[in-house]
Structures are given as structure tokens and as C-alpha cells.
Amino acid sequence: xxxxxxxxxxxxxxxxxxxxxxxxxxxxxxxxxxxxxxxxxxxxxxxxxxxxxxxxxxxxxxxxxxxxxxxxxxxxxxxxxxxxxxxxxxxxxxxxxxxxxxxxxxxxxxxxxxxxxxxxxxxxxxxxxxxxxxxxxxxxxxxxxxxxxxxxxxxxxxxxxxxxxxxxxxxxxxxxxxxxxxxxxxxxxxxxxxxxxxxxxxxxxxxxxxxxxxxxxxxxxxxxxxxxxxxxxxxxxxxxxxxxxxxxxxxxxxxxxxxxxxxxxxxxxxxxxxxxxxxxxxxxxxxxxxxxxxxxxxxxxxxxxxxxxxxxxxxxxxxxxxxxxxxxxxxxxxxxxxxxxxxxxxxxxxxxxxxxxxxxxxxxxxxxxxxxxxxxxxxxxxxxxxxxxxxxxxxxxxxxxxxxxxxxxxxxxxxxxxxxxxxxxxxxxxxxxxxxxxxxxxxxxxxxxxxxxxxxxxxxxxxxxxxxxxxxxxxxxxxxxxxxxxxxxxxxxxxxxxxxxxx
Amino acid sequence: xxxxxxxxxxxxxxxxxxxxxxxxxxxxxxxxxxxxxxxxxxxxxxxxxxxxxxxxxxxxxxxxxxxxxxxxxxxxxxxxxxxxxxxxxxxxxxxxxxxxxxxxxxxxxxxxxxxxxxxxxxxxxxxxxxxxxxxxxxxxxxxxxxxxxxxxxxxxxxxxxxxxxxxxxxxxxxxxxxxxxxxxxxxxxxxxxxxxxxxxxxxxxxxxxxxxxxxxxxxxxxxxxxxxxxxxxxxxxxxxxxxxxxxxxxxxxxxxxxxxxxxxxxxxxxxxxxxxxxxxxxxxxxxxxxxxxxxxxxxxxxxxxxxxxxxxxxxxxxxxxxxxxxxxxxxxxxxxxxxxxxxxxxxxxxxxxxxxxxxxxxxxxxxxxxxxxxxxxxxxxxxxxxxxxxxxxxxxxxxxxxxxxxxxxxxxxxxxxxxxxxxxxxxxxxxxxxxxxxxxxxxxxxxxxxxxxxxxxxxxxxxxxxxxxxxxxxxxxxxxxxxxxxxxxx
Numbered sequence: 001x002x003x004x005x006x007x008x009x010x011x012x013x014x015x016x017x018x019x020x021x022x023x024x025x026x027x028x029x030x031x032x033x034x035x036x037x038x039x040x041x042x043x044x045x046x047x048x049x050x051x052x053x054x055x056x057x058x059x060x061x062x063x064x065x066x067x068x069x070x071x072x073x074x075x076x077x078x079x080x081x082x083x084x085x086x087x088x089x090x091x092x093x094x095x096x097x098x099x100x101x102x103x104x105x106x107x108x109x110x111x112x113x114x115x116x117x118x119x120x121x122x123x124x125x126x127x128x129x130x131x132x133x134x135x136x137x138x139x140x141x142x143x144x145x146x147x148x149x150x151x152x153x154x155x156x157x158x159x160x161x162x163x164x165x166x167x168x169x170x171x172x173x174x175x176x177x178x179x180x181x182x183x184x185x186x187x188x189x190x191x192x193x194x195x196x197x198x199x200x201x202x203x204x205x206x207x208x209x210x211x212x213x214x215x216x217x218x219x220x221x222x223x224x225x226x227x228x229x230x231x232x233x234x235x236x237x238x239x240x241x242x243x244x245x246x247x248x249x250x251x252x253x254x255x256x257x258x259x260x261x262x263x264x265x266x267x268x269x270x271x272x273x274x275x276x277x278x279x280x281x282x283x284x285x286x287x288x289x290x291x292x293x294x295x296x297x298x299x300x301x302x303x304x305x306x307x308x309x310x311x312x313x314x315x316x317x318x319x320x321x322x323x324x325x326x327x328x329x330x331x332x333x334x335x336x337x338x339x340x341x342x343x344x345x346x347x348x349x350x351x352x353x354x355x356x357x358x359x360x361x362x363x364x365x366x367x368x369x370x371x372x373x374x375x376x377x378x379x380x381x382x383x384x385x386x387x388x389x390x391x392x393x394x395x396x397x398x399x400x401x402x403x404x405x406x407x408x409x410x411x412x413x414x415x416x417x418x419x420x421x422x423x424x425x426x427x428x429x430x431x432x433x434x435x436x437x438x439x440x441x442x443x444x445x446x447x448x449x450x451x452x453x454x455x456x457x458x459x460x461x462x463x464x465x466x467x468x469x470x471x472x473x474x475x476x477x478x479x480x481x482x483x484x485x486x487x488x489x490x491x492x493x494x495x496x497x498x499x500x501x502x503x
Numbered sequence: 504x505x506x507x508x509x510x511x512x513x514x515x516x517x518x519x520x521x522x523x524x525x526x527x528x529x530x531x532x533x534x535x536x537x538x539x540x541x542x543x544x545x546x547x548x549x550x551x552x553x554x555x556x557x558x559x560x561x562x563x564x565x566x567x568x569x570x571x572x573x574x575x576x577x578x579x580x581x582x583x584x585x586x587x588x589x590x591x592x593x594x595x596x597x598x599x600x601x602x603x604x605x606x607x608x609x610x611x612x613x614x615x616x617x618x619x620x621x622x623x624x625x626x627x628x629x630x631x632x633x634x635x636x637x638x639x640x641x642x643x644x645x646x647x648x649x650x651x652x653x654x655x656x657x658x659x660x661x662x663x664x665x666x667x668x669x670x671x672x673x674x675x676x677x678x679x680x681x682x683x684x685x686x687x688x689x690x691x692x693x694x695x696x697x698x699x700x701x702x703x704x705x706x707x708x709x710x711x712x713x714x715x716x717x718x719x720x721x722x723x724x725x726x727x728x729x730x731x732x733x734x735x736x737x738x739x740x741x742x743x744x745x746x747x748x749x750x751x752x753x754x755x756x757x758x759x760x761x762x763x764x765x766x767x768x769x770x771x772x773x774x775x776x777x778x779x780x781x782x783x784x785x786x787x788x789x790x791x792x793x794x795x796x797x798x799x800x801x802x803x804x805x806x807x808x809x810x811x812x813x814x815x816x817x818x819x820x821x822x823x824x825x826x827x828x829x830x831x832x833x834x835x836x837x838x839x840x841x842x843x844x845x846x847x848x849x850x851x852x853x854x855x856x857x858x859x860x861x862x863x864x865x866x867x868x869x870x871x872x873x874x875x876x877x878x879x880x881x882x883x884x885x886x887x888x889x890x891x892x893x894x895x896x897x898x899x900x901x902x903x904x905x906x907x908x909x910x911x912x913x914x915x916x917x918x919x920x921x922x923x924x925x926x927x928x929x930x931x932x933x934x935x936x937x938x939x940x941x942x943x944x945x946x947x948x949x950x951x952x953x954x955x956x957x958x959x960x961x962x963x964x965x966x967x968x969x970x971x972x973x974x975x976x977x978x979x980x981x982x983x984x985x986x987x988x989x990x991x992x993x
Contacts, residue, residue, distance in 0.1 A: 052606060056831040058599070059586045059608060059710040061745050091827050093873070095850055102830020158846075160835070299873035301882060304716035304824055306746050 002129040007180040008221065011263045016218045018259050019227075019236050020184055021138075021176040024191055025169050026201040027145070027209040028071045034144050034168035035062030035105060042207055046150075046161035054166040056100035061305050064089075068168040069309060071200040072112045072142050073319050075170055078198045078326055079137050081116025083316050088308045089142075093299040098147035098160050106171075108300040111141035112309060118194065119328060121346045122186045130343045135187050136175040145169050170201070176215070176236065179224075181252040181259075188212050188251060189350065193327045197352045211246040215239045216258045218266065237262065238272040242279050242286055254279035258286050330355055338367035347375050353389050354379070360396035365403050373399055377420055394423050402430040415439050415486055443489045445496065448480070451488070452496050455479050466501050473497060507532040508673040512577055512730035515676050519566060519576045526566070526576025530559035530620050533578045537622065537674050543993040545644040546669040548583055549591050549624035558620040565618060574737055575618030580675035582666050583624040584631055585611045585721075586710040590621075594712040595639040596629045598832045598857025600839040608710025609742045610679060610721045617737050622675050626665025629859045630829065631686055631714045634930045636664025637918055638861040646694060646915050647672040647989035651955035654992075657915040660690030666724045667694040671989060677725040677734050681711060683718045684817050685911075685934025688946035691724050692910035692959030695948040695987060697731045697976065698724040702967050703941035704749035706735075707742030713828040715821040716747075718938040728947060728976045732756040735969065751967060759970040760977035765799030769975065770903030774810035775933055777912060783952045784909045791907055791949060791960045794982035795975065805899040805906070809891040810936060816892070817935040818928055819872050819885035825862075826869025832857060864924065893940040896963075905971045908933050910946040910959035933961060943969045947976040949983045957987065 008015040033040055036053035053060045076083050090108035116137035124130045147165035151158050172191060178184050192210055195201035203210050217237035219227075227235040240262070242254045257279075262272050276295075277286040325333070327349045334345035334355075348358045348371060362370035378394060381387075402419060405411045411419060411434055422433045434440055442448060455476060456463045466472050480493045497503075507529050510518065518524055534552045541547050555578060562576035586592045586604040593599035607615075615621070629638040635658040636643040646659035646668060659668040663680030667690030670678050680687040682700035691698030699722050706721035713719060723734035736756055742748045771792060776785070792802055834840030834853030841852030858866065872881035899906065912932055921927040937944035943966075946959040960979055964972040 055836055057586075057604070057606070057837070058592065058594070058602065058712045058831070059604075059708070061709055063744060063746050093827050093830060095830065095833060097833070097835050097846070100831060100836060102833060103827050297875045299827070299870065299875075299878075301823060301827070301873055301878070304747075305713075 002131045004131050004133045005128050009218070009259055009263060011267050013267050015221055016259070016263050017221055017224055018179055018181075018255070019176050019217050019219060019224055020178040020255065021215045022174045022178060022184060022187060023213040023215070024172045024188060025211050025213075026075075026172060026191070026195050026203075028068045028142075028168035028170055029199060029201055030065060030067045030071060030168055032065050032067070033166040034065055034068050034142065036166050038166065040167050044163055046159075046163060049163040050165065054100065054162055056102070062105060062303075064306065064309070065168065068142060069112070070319060071168075072140060072170055073311070073316060074198050074323065075172075075195055075200045076113030076116065076140055077316075077320055077323060078194045078200070079113070079116040079118055079140065079172070081137050081140065082114035083311070084110065084112055084114050085311050085313075085316075086110065086308055087112040087141075089303045089306045090300045091303045094296045096146070096149075097158065098149045098162070098165065100147070100162060100165060104144050104146065105303055105306070106143035107141035110308075111139040113140035115139070118190055120183065120187045120190045121343075121350075122182055123347075125182055130346075132346075133177075133183065135177045138173045138175050140170055140172045143169050143171055176227075181255040184214055184255055185248040185251050189248065190327070193350050193352075197324055197327055199324070205246045208246055211244050212251060213244060214242045214251060214255060216242060216255055216262070217272070218259055218262045237266070238274050240272065240274065240286075241276045243276055243289060245279055250279055250281050253281070253284055254286055257284060261286065327352075338362055338371065340367065340371050344371050344375060347379070351389075357389060357396050361400045361403065363400075365400060366407055369406065370400070370403050373403055373420075377417070381424060393426060394420070398423060398429055405430055405434060409441060409443065409489065410434065411439055411441050412486070412490060415441065418486075439487060441489050442484055442487045443492055445492055448484070448488050448492050448496050449500075451480050451483050452476075452493070452500050455483065456500060463501060466503070470503050473501065473503065476501070508536050510676070511726045512676040512733055513727070515577055516574070516733070519562075520571055522566065526559040526562040526578075526620060527556065529576065530555050530578045530622070533622055533675060540672060540674060540993050543645065544647065544668055544672055544674070545642055546626055546665045546672065546674055547580065547623040548593075548595060548626050548639075548641045548665065551590055551621055551623045554590070555620050555622050558615070562618050562620060572616070572618040573733070574614060576620060577618070577676050578620040578622050579614060579734075580622050580625045580666060580669045580678040581611055582663055582679050582681055583627050584681050584712045585679055586712065587611055587621070587624065590624060592624065592712070593640065594630045595627050595641055596832075596858065596862065597640045598834075598838050598853070600837075602838050604710075606710060609707035609744060610711065610738045612710075613740065614679070614737055619737070625663075625669055625678055628662035628664065628686075629862050630712065630825070631662040631681060631683055631719075632825070632861050632865055633661040634685070634689060634927050635916070635918065635921065636661040636690075638859050639664075640859065643918060644668040645993070647991075647993065648694060648915060648956055649989070649992060655917050657917050657956070658693065660693035660915065662686040663690045663698070663724060667691055667696055667698070670694070670696045670724050670726060672993065677723055677730055679721060679734075679738065680724045681719060681721050682934075682938065683714050683720075683821060684938050685931045687722045687724060688910050688934050688944055688959070688961060689930060691946040692948070692961075693915035693957070695957030695985065695989070696724050696726060697728050697945065697947050697980075698722065699731050699735055699945040699969070699972065700937060700943060701735060701739055701969050702749070702943045703938075704747050705739045705751070705753075705943075705967075705969070707740070707745040707748045709742055709744040715824040716828060717824060718817075718821055720938070728945070728973060728980045729757060729760045731945070732760050732973050749967075754970055756969055756973050759973040762974045762977070763798055764795050764975055764978045767800045767905065767971070767974065768803055768903040769795050769800045770803050770805035770899050770906045772805050772807045772810065772899065772906055772908060774807050775908045777932060780909070780912050781952075784912065784958060787950050787958050787960065788907070788909050791979055794979055795907065798978050798982065800975075800978075803903050805902055807892070807895040807899055807936070809888060809895050812888045813892055813936045813939055814928065814932055816885040816888040817931070817939055818868070819881050820889065820939070822865040822869030823873050823882050824869070826866045826873065829858075829862070829866060861924070889939045892936055896936075896940050896942060900965050904965070905968070905975050906963040907975065908961045908963065910934065910961040914952050914954070914956035914958055937963050942966055943972050945972040945976045947979050947983075948985045949979055950985065951987055957985075
């Protein structure tokens with residue numbers, strides 16, 4: 001693993017650095033809402049998954065959904081965080097039509113999960129190699145989601161859908177440990193891989209089931225280190241919070257824009273206002289949503305309708321015992337079991353579905369070869385086409401068969417790429433494709449010798465020159481391969497050429 | 504058959520089971536009485552005679568089949584704070600408009616499940632905020648009691664003024680009420696009736712329109728201590744729909760009423776001897792002590808040193824919770840909406856027209872004390888006071904089994920007599936402590952004052968020890984021999 005690179009932004013007055021902390025909202029995977037029995041099913045008709053409690057009818061009371069509490073504890077354990085055996089729900093008061101109670105039940109000063117830490121892996125980019133860095137988790141708390149205001153159904157009226165009202169969310173708050181746009185996206189990716197592996201959130205960002213708020217500030221080189229030494233936030237710049245982003249691409253673009261915006265303000269002698277901003281993906285810019293002056297006074301106070309959450313060690317131990325293999329543990333196993341590099345293992349374990357796919361391909365085969373075909377070829381293709389693994393036109397069994405064909409010298413690696421392309425086009429199993437198109441590797445030395453003889457005979461000058469310059473034998477290899485339609489076994493071609501050319 | 508309405512609940516249940524009269528006859532008698540009286544007394548804000556008769560007939564069938572339940576055929580009134588399925592429920596506030604729930608509160612459901620008959624919904628202060636029932640959207644009910652020789656209408660107290668007036672005027676056998684700072688006990692004291700607030704968590708709050716969640720408790724107002732025990736048994740019990748409901752079995756409280764106080768230690772908290780307390784109330788308190796001593800109780804002096812902070816703490820905690828609980832009345836999903844030209848104007852129009860002045864005052868106080876920068880100084884401090892008050896009680900209960908105090912510092916007063924809100928709030932001075940500490944408290948009528956108005960004594964028990972409250976209240980009831988009824992003028 002490489003060192004963590006320093007990320008600087010050039011300004012007119014010198015270099016700037018970025019500091020970010022993130023708040024990620026992950027919808028708890030549960031059948032029912034946090035405080036009511038209403039369904040959390042996505043895509044129901046508006047206002048169909050709404051109980052009397054969710055609609056805040058008079059006299060209705062919240063009752064905690066134990067499953068959501070377990071999921072939060074499970075997530076906390078997955079983040080290697082402290083589980084608070086005593087926590088409490090508070091009311092966050094504000095008026096909005098999609099907030100029926102007039103308050104959101106959340107956790108203010110006693111969250112269910114305390115401090116933790118995760119290791120984040122950053123992919124190679126912009127010429128920088130892959131690296132990993134730690135992000136400290138400040139807390140995780142449970143809270144209710146609000147309903148949805150729909151402004152575009154009518155020119156003058158706003159409609160409200162309360163299906164989401166009361167759905168359980170986990171808000172995961174990081175410390176300001178993130179320093180580049182890529183790191184921010186990588187952090188969210190890592191969180192996603194953890195909650196998905198744990199089964200505590202489906203990680204579906206398109207449905208908004210995982211979304212991130214990023215607090216961005218800029219500072220001069222050296223200031224961040226002072227902050228880390230002292231814990232004194234005054235070393236850092238004024239931050240702006242960019243709300244509610246549900247794609248890795250938006251997260252990076254928003255941060256890049258926001259950092260530039262803040263630097264421009266500071267360099268022209270202005271002051272960054274602490275405010276909440278929204279990212280507009282169409283314009284690629286952030287705009288002010290509300291300033292600090294407009295900020296709500298949420299009047300937090302402990303919710304008197306609910307008792308504090310109290311657990312014993314047994315409750316936590318039971319959940320701990322049921323945890324699945326987490327991405328980091330899986331990566332370590334892939335490194336030792338399959339002899340993969342940390343980076344390759346990381347790519348393959350970033351999501352449990354992909355890891356499972358790889359293991360199906362690698363089982364009983366050359367793991368490195370399998371890793372290469374899974375992550376480079378298949379994942380590369382899926383990423384280019386923006387497809388999910390579940391949409392893959394190639395199954396694990398088919399890819400495994402292809403690896404077998406390479407391993408037993410039926411086809412060369414080069415031909416395999418051609419076969420793979422045909423598999424993607426839906427031509428079926430690789431064995432059948434090889435058969436159908438006659439792609440089987442030629443290992444018959446007689447046939448290869450005949451081609452070699454012919455090529456040497458046709459090119460006497462080159463044959464003479466190669467003795468002086470042995471490296472130019474590659475040209476002959478190319479010619480032979482070409483003449484064989486790529487099917488000649490490259491190793492055999494090499495040997496025969498050497499012999500015939502007298503090298 | 505008009506005499507039927509004068510029966511106690513216990514006597515009526517006996518008569519029903521002995522088939523001396525039917526529930527239909529009993530219910531009809533109440534309906535007739537309500538028809539004749541309610542325009543004057545204004546106790547009921549919704550009358551449900553048809554529902555009542557249907558329930559009465561069903562009860563009669565049960566009795567005939569030998570399947571009578573604990574309250575079979577007993578006509579009761581319901582404070583308008585309880586959500587009642589298909590019957591308009593507004594907590595006497597304009598903001599709820601014609602709101603008609605599709606669901607039933609747990610407490611009322613338990614009453615119907617035991618065979619009780621619903622006569623209608625009873626008047627109350629808007630959202631239970633008040634001590635005189637004057638903040639009701641429907642105007643105040645009249646106290647059946649008047650000062651001797653006076654034609655002036657008096658308040659039946661509040662916030663459960665309609666419940667107290669209806670019980671005192673024989674417009675039901677008993678009624679549900681609710682108590683956040685004294686709203687059961689003070690009206691009971693003002694009307695010569697018995698009212699008990701159980702330990703916080705005994706009765707489910709599910710389906711009760713919330714005022715202050717950590718203080719609100721359901722309880723009955725009844726004609727006798729025994730009747731209040733019968734009703735409280737039916738109203739209490741664990742409910743999974745209320746997270747603050749206690750998983751405790753409901754004792755047979757009716758049996759405690761006649762157990763006497765022999766051997767009990769009764770504490771007299773010196774801090775309840777407040778300045779400007781009328782001599783009559785002081786004298787009645789002394790009389791109460793004497794009655795209990797005579798029946799074999801030991802009297803001990805105790806101190807509750809933080810009592811003087813109770814009222815200010817209460818008037819921070821209760822409005823704070825109310826400011827949040829009442830945020831849901833925004834004109835969006837139910838109730839009244841005053842449409843403005845934008846969202847904020849709609850909110851403002853709805854809430855300024857929908858809420859009365861006293862509710863608005865408390866919402867503003869509550870919003871203020873929870874505000875950033877004030878929270879620690881007000882709300883947090885008030886919660887600390889609350890802990891101190893509870894600790895005072897715990898300490899006092901090391902020396903005694905129950906406390907005896909006056910219920911109120913005054914008898915019933917006239918409408919408008921306490922126009923200054925603080926004067927009104929001071930009427931809760933003896934009752935709020937039990938709410939802040941979550942303890943059971945009962946008010947039992949003990950005497951008439953020199954003007955002929957009833958006065959009550961309060962017994963505050965240990966947590967979950969309603970039984971002692973009933974024992975002491977039963978003993979006072981017997982010793983006082985309080986049988987006075989208001990002279991019918993309505």
C-alpha cells in the first residue's frame with residue numbers, strides 16, 4: 001500500500017487543503033418503521049404505508065421497533081464502535097408539512113453507538129496509486145425519516161406522501177478525517193459495503209436509502225495538523241454542509257466545486273458563511289439552502305413518550321455472535337487464501353455479491369487468473385456499461401469455464417478475450433464458443449513449423465537481421481500468430497522460431 | 504324512576520345485577536336528566552344517546568345471559584380528551600374542528616370491554632390547560648354548587664370541569680378525567696366528588712390527546728371513594744401501545760376502601776401550610792388529621808423542602824412538552840385549517856385562530872424554555888427540581904405510608920375571578936407535586952365551607968401504592984360523613 005498523498009488546491013495566494021466530515025443517512029433494513037408497525041416497502045402508492053402514529057393523529061404514541069435497535073447495534077459493531085448501553089431519544093422540533101408530528105424523533109446527546117473507526121480504501125486515480133486511510137466515526141444514532149413533499153404535481157399546491165414518514169434511519173457521523181473528494185466517495189463506498197454486508201441497510205443510493213451530507217472547509221497547509229494535535233476547530237476554516245447526495249459522482253463533483261468556491265471567497269478577502277447548501281447536478285454547482293441565521297432552533301429535548309434504550313452485555317454479545325464476515329475480514333482472507341494483493345482483494349470484497357461471485361469463479365482454480373478475469377475483465381465491462389453484477393451477461397460458472405480453458409491451454413489468453421466478448425454478446429458457454437468458431441489453440445508443432453518455415457522463407461532479410469538483433473524476433477512471433485489466426489500456442493511458436501532462426 | 508341517577512356506581516351495579524332495573528332504564532334516566540340539564544350546566548359537549556341506548560341494550564342482554572362484566576350497563580361520561588371511535592373528539596379546542604377519530608383510546612376501550620355505557624363527551628379546558636374550564640371552546644360548564652344565597656355561577660374547576668360537574672349533578676354514574684397538574688383532583692374538590700390520579704404509567708395514554716406526556720395520567724371522577732376504586736381498576740393496566748405504561752398487575756383496590764387506617768403512618772408536610780391559605784382549609788386539614796388519629800393512624804410531621812419550587816418547575820416542564828405535543832395541530836391532515844397564501848401564513852392563521860389564548864400562552868412559554876441558550880436555565884433545571892421533589896417524597900415515605908394535604912388552597916371560584924394567569928396557576932399548588940413525582944393522589948370531599956361549598960382533602964401515596972390512598976380516603980369519607988349534594992337550581 002502506498003502512502004496517503006497530500007491533496008492541495010492551487011490558489012492565487014498559495015496552496016489550500018480540504019477538510020471534510022460526513023454524515024451518512026442509511027435506511028435501516030426492517031419490515032416496519034422505527035416507531036410504528038407500518039410497512040417500509042418501497043414503491044407503494046402514496047400514503048398507503050402510513051399508520052395512525054406516522055400521521056401523528058391525536059393521542060398516538062411511538063413504540064420502538066426492536067429490530068431497528070438490533071440493526072443499529074449490529075452496524076455499530078461492524079464499525080468497530082462503542083455500543084452505548086444507555087441511550088435516549090430526543091425530539092427535534094420544526095414545522096414542515098411532511099413532518100406530521102411537528103418533530104422528528106432522533107437521538108441528540110445520547111446516541112446508541114459511540115466512537116469507532118474504519119479503514120477506507122482509495123482506488124488508483126490521477127496517477128496516484130491505491131492507498132488506504134482511517135476515518136474515525138464519531139457516532140451513529142437512530143432517527144425517523146420524514147415524509148416526502150411533492151411540488152410538481154400541481155402548479156400551486158404541494159402534495160405530501162407520508163410513506164417514508166417514520167422509516168428508521170441510521171445517521172453515521174464521521175470526524176473531519178477526509179481530505180480529498182475521492183476519499184469522501186471512498187468513505188461512503190466503504191460504509192455502504194459494511195452495512196450491505198451486515199444486512200442493516202440495502203445501500204440502494206438511487207432510492208435514497210443511503211445518502212450523504214458533506215461538511216466541507218478549506219485551510220492552509222499545516223492547519224489541519226494543528227487541529228489534529230489540539231482538537232481545536234478554530235484551526236480549520238468555516239464549513240458548509242452540502243446536503244443529501246446520493247451518488248459517488250455527485251459527492252466528488254460537489255466537493256470540488258465547493259472547495260473552489262470557498263477558496264475564491266477567501267482569496268478575494270471575503271468570509272465563508274456557515275450554511276447549508278444543495279448540489280445541483282445539472283449545473284454542477286452548490287447553492288445556498290439556508291444560512292446560519294435561518295437555521296432552525298430545533299429545541300431538542302428528551303422524548304417523554306419513550307423510555308431510554310438500555311441493553312445488557314448479553315444483548316450485544318448475541319448480536320456480535322451473529323455478525324457475518326465483514327469486508328475487511330474478507331479482504332484479509334482473500335489475501336491469504338488466494339494470494340491476492342491487498343488492492344485486488346479490496347476490489348473483490350468491496351461488495352459481498354462481487355466477493356461471492358469471485359469465490360465461485362476462483363474455487364478450485366488459479367485464483368490470480370480468476371481475480372484478473374473477474375475484476376479486470378468482467379467488472380471493467382460492468383463499470384463501463386454502468387451495470388450491476390446482477391445484470392451481468394456472464395455467470396460465475398461461465399467465467400470459471402473460461403478460466404479452465406486458459407489454464408488447460410485449450411485457448412490462449414488473447415483468444416480468451418475474444419471468447420469473453422462473444423460471451424458478453426450472449427453467445428453462451430465459452431466451450432461452445434471455442435468449438436463453434438474453431439478457436440482451439442494449435443499445439444501441433446508440425447503445423448506451426450510449416451507456418452514458421454513459410455514466414456522465414458518469405459522474409460529472408462529479416463531472418464538474417466534477427467541474428468544481430470535478437471529482440472526483433474517479436475516481429476516473427478506476430479507474423480506467425482497472425483498467419484495462424486491467433487490460435488497458435490505462443491510458447492510453441494517461440495521455441496520453434498528460436499530453433500529455426502538459430503537463436 | 505328519576506332516582507336512578509342519584510345512585511352511586513356501586514349501588515347501580517348491584518341494582519343491575521339484581522335486575523332491579525335494566526341498563527336501558529338507567530341509561531334513559533340519565534339521557535333524560537342530561538336533556539333537561541345540559542343547556543344550563545354545559546357539562547356535555549357531545550351527547551351520544553343513541554349509542555348509549557344500544558350499549559345499554561347490549562349490556563342488558565349480557566346481564567340476562569348471566570355474563571355481566573365489571574361495569575355492565577353502567578352509564579359513564581368521557582372527558583373530551585379521550586379519542587372515541589366515530590364520536591367527535593376535540594379536547595374542546597377549535598383547532599380540532601369536527602375531528603372524529605377512527606380509533607378508541609385504551610382507557611375508554613377498557614371501559615366498554617367491561618360493559619360500560621357511553622353517554623357522551625364531557626367539557627374540559629382546551630387541551631386540559633386551565634384550572635377553571637374557562638378555556639373550553641364550548642364555554643365553561645357550571646358548577647352545580649353555588650355559594651349559599653347566591654345565584655352566581657361558579658367554576659367546577661379544571662381542566663376536568665365537565666367530568667366533575669356531570670358527576671356532581673348526577674348526569675352520569677362516574678366519568679373519566681385526566682390529570683396533568685391537578686385536573687382530576689381540583690375539580691373533584693370543587694364539586695364534592697372523589698377524583699384519583701394513579702401512579703404515572705398505571706393507565707395507558709394511548710388515544711388520550713396529549714398535553715404534557717411525562718405528567719398526563721388518566722383517572723376517574725366519581726361519587727364515592729368506592730366508585731372511584733371500581734372505575735380506576737377498569738381504567739388501569741399495562742398497554743404495549745404506550746411505552747411509558749407500567750407492566751404491573753392491577754390490584755383489587757375496591758377492597759382497600761374499607762380497610763381502615765389502623766396502624767398506618769400518615770405524614771403531614773409542613774411546606775403545604777402556605778401563606779394566605781384560608782383558615783377554613785387549614786381547619787379542615789387539622790380536622791382530617793384528627794379523624795385519622797381517631798381511627799388508629801399515627802400522624803408524623805414530614806418535610807418536603809423543595810415544594811416551593813414545584814409550581815415554577817411544573818409551569819416549565821408542562822408547557823415545554825405541550826409546545827412539542829401540540830405541533831401536530833398544523834391544519835395539514837385533520838382539524839381546522841385557515842388557508843393562507845403561503846405555508847407560513849397557513850400555519851400562523853390555523854394556529855392563531857385554532858388555539859385559544861391560554862393555549863397560545865403556554866405554547867409560547869414552552870417554546871421559549873426549550874430554546875437554544877435557555878434550555879439549561881429552564882427546562883434542564885426544572886427537570887433537576889423534579890428529581891429533588893421526588894427525592895423529598897422518597898425520604899418522607901421512610902417515615903410514613905401516605906401524606907395528607909388540602910387538595911386546593913380555595914373552594915370553587917367564579918368565572919373571571921382569576922383573570923391573572925399566575926393566580927390561576929397558584930390553584931395547582933398542592934396538586935402539581937404528585938404529577939412531577941409521578942405519585943398517586945386522591946381528593947376526597949371532607950366538608951362544606953362557611954359559604955356552603957365543598958372542600959376536599961388530598962392523600963398522596965407512594966408510587967404504585969394507590970391502595971393506601973384508597974384506605975386513607977375511605978377513612979376520611981367515613982369520618983366526614985360527607986353526604987351533601989348541591990341544591991338543584993338548574
